[in-house]
Amino acid sequence: MDWRTLVSADELKQVQGTAEVSIVDCRFDLRDPSAGERAFALGHIAGASYAHLERDLSEMGRAGRGRHPLPDAERFCAALARFGITPRHQVVAYDGRDGAFASRLWWLLRLLGHERVAVLEGGLEAWIRAGGAMGSGTPRIRAGGYRARFRVRDVVSTAVLAARLANGGTTLIDARARERFRGEIEPLDPVAGHVPGAINRPYIENLETNGLFKQSSALRQEFECIIRPRSPDEVVLMCGSGVTACHNLLAMEYAGLHGARIYAGSWSEWCSDPHRPVQRGDGIAPPMV
Secondary structure, eight states: OOOSSEEOHHHHHHHTTOTTEEEEEOOOOTTOTTHHHHHHHHOEETTOEEOOTTTTSOOTTOTTSOSSOOOOHHHHHHHHHHTTOOTTOEEEEEOSSSOTTHHHHHHHHHHTTOOOEEEETTHHHHHHHTTOOEEOSOOOOOOOOOOOOOOGGGEEOHHHHHHHHHTTOOEEEEOSOHHHHTTSOOSSSSSOSBOTTOEEOOGGGGBOTTSSBOOHHHHHHHHHHHHTTSOGGGEEEEOSSSSTHHHHHHHHHHTTOOOOEEESSHHHHHTTSTTSOOBOSSOSOOOOO
């Protein structure tokens, strides 16, 4: 198998339990950071390990880098080894339903150059509907081994983003909910609004009402309407803290639009400096079809 974007519950059921596949549960609640781990203990896809957003997929001690700074590559590799993952594994990440947290693990593995990683469409809800095998408690995982470095060229810093926006060299897409983008509410960060010049594409719009991704052709058309006339490699993706931006990257890759990059610190890093400009309202509207 060679899954690089999405995998269905039925496809995963056919290979679950094989030595080549490693499944990782990424459920998380921003308002209750221990909720995902508690839910994992009560029930998870059989054989899965658990990745905590703030312990395993972020390095919370990095001041000024946003709410969920990127982990050190060595530390992240150590977490992968605990999950039993090696560079030879096909990795499948999942969360409760929409893939918002699973896509963070997907992106981090890609930053290491690990291409055989996919997100389970519909998450645990889809797995249960499909009658997939479940486990509980803390599974025994045979330790793996992983050594790699992040491809830093695929991560955009605040300085690079500001320069590219100043010279008109990028399209910036923000994955947050529309009311947060407009600055009407801000439940997580100290400042409301968005980066001037950004376009709003809430990540939830990548999905159908059943929690599954839209068809790749539909996603391609929707994103092309936003980024046109730029190419995908001129696109920078952001959100509140660099998590749900990964969902938009996953959707673009699934749609065949390759090369976009993520602003890792996202809004939480941008707004931490009072000298950086802030815009409220709808921002720049995407081009008409």
